[in-house]
Structure formats: C-alpha cells, structure tokens
Amino acid sequence: MKFLEGKLDDIAAGREAPLSRRDLTDILESGPGIDGPLFRAASAVLGRNSGPGVYLRGIIEISNACQKNCFYCGLRRDNPGVARYRMNSREVMEALTHGWNAGLRSFLLQSGERLGGDFIEEVCAILAECRSRWGDSVRMVLSLGELPADVLDRLREAGGSRYLLRIETSDRGLYDRVHPCDGIHDWSARDACLRHLRATGWQTGSGVLIGFPWQTASVLAGDLEYLVDLDIDMCGMGPWIEHKDTPLDKVREQAPPRARRVSLTLRMIALLRILMPDINISATTALQTLDEEGLEKGLEAGGNVFMPNLTPPGYRADYNLYEGKTAVADDLESMITEGRKRCESVRRLLVLGDPGDPLHYGRRLATEGWMSGGAAPGDAIGGRG
Ligand code: SAH
Numbered sequence: 001m002k003f004l005e006g007k008l009d010d011i012a013a014g015r016e017a018p019l020s021r022r023d024l025t026d027i028l029e030s031g032p033g034i035d036g037p038l039f040r041a042a043s044a045v046l047g048r049n050s051g052p053g054v055y056l057r058g059i060i061e062i063s064n065a066c067q068k069n070c071f072y073c074g075l076r077r078d079n080p081g082v083a084r085y086r087m088n089s090r091e092v093m094e095a096l097t098h099g100w101n102a103g104l105r106s107f108l109l110q111s112g113e114r115l116g117g118d119f120i121e122e123v124c125a126i127l128a129e130c131r132s133r134w135g136d137s138v139r140m141v142l143s144l145g146e147l148p149a150d151v152l153d154r155l156r157e158a159g160g161s162r163y164l165l166r167i168e169t170s171d172r173g174l175y176d177r178v179h180p181c182d183g184i185h186d187w188s189a190r191d192a193c194l195r196h197l198r199a200t201g202w203q204t205g206s207g208v209l210i211g212f213p214w215q216t217a218s219v220l221a222g223d224l225e226y227l228v229d230l231d232i233d234m235c236g237m238g239p240w241i242e243h244k245d246t247p248l249d250k251v252r253e254q255a256p257p258r259a260r261r262v263s264l265t266l267r268m269i270a271l272l273r274i275l276m277p278d279i280n281i282s283a284t285t286a287l288q289t290l291d292e293e294g295l296e297k298g299l300e301a302g303g304n305v306f307m308p309n310l311t312p313p314g315y316r317a318d319y320n321l322y323e324g325k326t327a328v329a330d331d332l333e334s335m336i337t338e339g340r341k342r343c344e345s346v347r348r349l350l351v352l353g354d355p356g357d358p359l360h361y362g363r364r365l366a367t368e369g370w371m372s373g374g375a376a377p378g379d380a381i382g383g384r385g
C-alpha cells in the first residue's frame, strides 16, 4: 500500500513511475486510503496536459431499435417491453440546432444497432447537412454500434469525425458470458471494428462496463491495458446498472454493491487518465445515475467531458439502457447552468463554443503523417482554448 501511494505521489509530482498490471489490480482492490493519492495524481496529470476545461458533448438518442441482444441492456431485441422509435431528420436537426445555439460544438448521435432500411442514409444526410451549415466548427460523434467497414467509411465521408464503440470488456471469455453466442455478438469483430476506426482517421472512442457480475479487478486492469494498446482518443466508461428485463439482472446479487461500482468507475477513470494523459474522458450519465455527485466526482477523478442530453423529452423515457437514468436538469439551458455550477464547485471550467478535440488525436495524426497527406474536415488539431 505504502509502495503504491509512493508511486502515485511520484506521478502527482511529475516523476516517472510506470504502473504494472499488478499495480493497477492492487489499486482497484485497495481500501479507501488509496483514493486520495490516486485522485491527486490523476488531477495533476490532467492539469499538466489538458488543463481545467470541461467540454460539452450533446447526446441525441436517435433510435432505440436494436438487432442485438446484449444480456445487460434494456434495449435488447428480445425485450418486448420497449416502445421502439426512430427520430426523423427534422427532429434531429431541431435538437442539433438548439444545442448549437446554446454554444455546443460537439454532438453525439447514439442508437441501438440497426442496419436495415434507410437508417444509415438518413444519418449520412444529417451529417452532410451539419457540415454544410457549420463546416469545421462542429464535431459529429457517432455511436451506432458495430457497423461494416464500408458503412463506417461512408459515414466518415459524409461528415462523421468521432466514433464511440465500447469494447465492454477486454476479456473474451467474460464477453461471451454477457452476450449470446449467436454469431453476431463476437468480441473479435468488435475489436476489428475499433481497429478499423482507429486506422481510418476517426477520433476513436471506446470504454468498458464496470462492476457487472463475474468481472474481477484483474480483468479491469486488463481493460485499461487494452485501451492503452488500442491507443484510443476518447473514453466513456460507466458502472453497470440493473435493468429488470434483462438476463443479467437474474444474477444481480453476483455484482458488487452499487457504491462499489461507483468507486471502481472513479478509480478506472483516474487510472486511465494517468495512463493516457491527453485523451478525452467523460463523466458518464450512468455514473451520475448511481451517484448524485457523479459528475463532480468523475471530473475530480480525471474526466473532462460532460454530456447533456438533447433527446426530445417525449423519446427519453424509451431509451432505457438501464433503470433510473437521470440528468442534472431537464432542459438544455438548465443543464448548462447546473453543469457550470458543478464544474466550478470542483475548480473546473465549463467550455462553450469549442468542440474540445482530444490533444491525443492531433498528436497521433502528426506522428502518423496524416496531416501531410491532406486531412479531412474535422481532422485539424482543434483549438483547446
Ligand atoms: N448500440 C450501441 C450504442 C448504444 S448502447 C452500442 O452498443 O455500442 C451504449 C452503451 O450503453 C453500451 O456500450 C453499454 O456499455 C451501455 N449499457 C448498456 N446497458 C447498460 C447497463 N445495463 N448499464 C450501464 N450501461 C449500459
């Protein structure tokens, strides 16, 4: 314990102190005494790299229809209790415009995984419209599940800049326990999709679910190493939350208690911040759902992104990945006011009018030579204010 605290103090002071897999596991398993040194180290690393800014990413949940059947998710195909919806382009553009007018410059379009019909064409048309209205001042982020490489390429050409796809867990055996074994839930395919995104110029985001049944601290330590190896630009990780209409809910007593899931999530954020100083990490809605002060705590652990929900109120209740999803306020203006207050309460600065590109992305583009090869709109090393 003293040894780990010493290492974390070194990191806080800016001295080299690599964390081994064993160290990561031990920190995740430690008693509460480790939190002070851990969060101090993560804050210091964040301060030296990305600074105090907290960037906003407005989320619009454009459809809850899904072809998949993940055992943990309320939107799974076999849950008949969900009223399925798909927002039309006009509704999406209205939500985006509302966000733009309030100063947001980064928007996440999220949905269940759906391939059929004209869904992808419609998303492409929305991206093109955003590009023609707002040019390079906006970053369109997509989280539409695992899509074939050619579809991802089309979305990128249409104006997508960032893609979020959580690996959920880096442990293939555990992945198979929380997904059906039916050919469309395949860890290797998800990993390949992420690597395709990473190689084709997307700002690539991933993350994991934290604190679900059967997951161990050593698996979580492996998750951190996986994210480092993938060399992601952004991360969203949150606690697993029960949903009564899912198979995983039947074994809920095998998961850690909720307070422990929150604590594990905060430690995962802090450790990832130390391992990847210049990426963007969000304080997720799931974290805020399990802890009223989840936003503040997520920022103090090293997060630098806050995601207000722009989904029209009439659809929000049908986008139930898990039970009890909360928001810091109902309407966007109050979310921004409340978000700003909460950021300031932990000495952080909410930033409007800036898409907040992860510094990591600009750096890797430069080293990979993308800049000289002619970067697409949205690839510039964005001003971080
Ligand atoms: N369908 C897309 C995007 C929407 S789901 C996809 O799966 O990638 C977005 C995220 O919600 C998932 O990656 C998963 O990690 C999270 N999620 C699903 N069910 C959850 C639950 N019960 N508790 C917490 N997070 C959950």
Ligand code: SF4
Binding pocket: 066, 067, 068, 069, 070, 073, 074, 075, 076, 077, 111, 112, 113, 145, 321
């Ligand atoms: Fe569908 Fe995503 Fe939920 Fe899995 S996690 S069931 S892919 S919405």
